[in-house]
Amino acid sequence: MPRLPAKLQAAMGGTPDDxxxxxxxxxxxxxxxxxxxxxxxxxxxxxxHPGGPRVVGAGAIRAAFEAMFAHGGSIQARAEHIRRIDALASAVHHVLEKVEVLTPEGAAQAYVLATNVYHKTPQGWRMVVHHASPGTQGAAQEINQAPQVLH
Incomplete structure (x- = not known):
């Protein structure tokens, strides 16, 4: 993978959230x-991607996103309800993505459940996994165990 221009490297920021x-x-x-x-x-x-194969390596990932952009332009996905597990050199974010899609009836919203994994590299924090699965319509996108109080 070619080195990124300094402007793009600087734009990456210093945290997995960035x-x-x-x-x-x-x-x-x-x-x-x-x-x-x-x-x-x-x-x-x-x-x-939801319903898709495992795409491995920067070249294959670039090609997959280039194909998506070529067929529909931008992807209007917004991360919501992010759950984080952060450590010194890795972070896992479980994300509910709200995606706007065009249907024959017009614009509609779909939901995608994604797991984004980040590693701290010599270049800073970078993504190493993006795994997305179809979500369900409606507000109930997760099941939580109620906290248990021992006293």
């Missing part, structure tokens, strides 16, 4: 360079 914001902004603006700047420079990075 990378996540940049990733969704890149989807919304169909900016392939900004989108790829979110990904780690590693051979084993993985992207799985």
């Amino acid at each position: 990378v996540e914001v940049a990733f969704y902004e890149a989807l919304q603006s169909a900016d392939i360079e900004k989108l790829m700047a979110c990904w780690a420079d590693e051979d084993e990075i993985v992207c799985i």
Whole structure:
């Protein structure tokens, strides 16, 4: 993967949240360079779109997003209800994506459940996995266990 221009590297920020914001902004603006700047420079990075195959490596991930952008332009996905598990060198974000899609009847909303995994690399925080699955319509997108009080 070629080195990124300094402007894109600087735009990545210093936290997994910064990378996540940049990733969704890149989807919304169909900016392939900004989108790829979110990904780690590693051979084993993985992207799985809803109902799709496992796409491995920067070249294959770039091609998959380029094809998506070519067929429909930008992807109007917004991250909502983010659950985070953060550690010193890795972070896992479970995200409810609200996606606007065009149907024969007009604009509609769909939901996607995604897991975004970030690693701290020599270049800063970068995405190593984006795994998205179809969500369900409506507000109930997760099941929580009620906290148990012992006293």
